[in-house]
Amino acid sequence: MSQAGDKVALGYDTGSAWVFDSKSNTPLLMLKDLYDQVRFVGFTQGDQDVVTVTRDGAVNLWNLTDGTRQSALFSDLLVTAAGLSPTKTNSWSLWKARRC
DSSP states (O other), rough: OOSSSSEEEETTTTSOOOETTTTOOOEEEEEOOSOEEEEEEEEEEGSSSSEEEETTEEEEEEETOOOOOOEOOOOOOEEEEEEOOOSSSTTTEEOOOOOO
């Protein structure tokens, strides 16, 4: 759920993620080109972007306005959750990461 409470982001085993209006349940945005099961979806500080983590360890940052991928991180770590640091601008924090 977004900090404002007006949006909800869901990830699916089919490799897609969606952002919905939390009040009307209307789909607002589909985050495309995810190639594995989505394990984590979350909003960044200020609800401007969405972070997704897939089963293959890919971490993606998506623009919430138009759904474009802003950045992607691939590593040899098995990442199961991610988010932006609340204290630093544009700083990543990876949680529950372990070597494959």
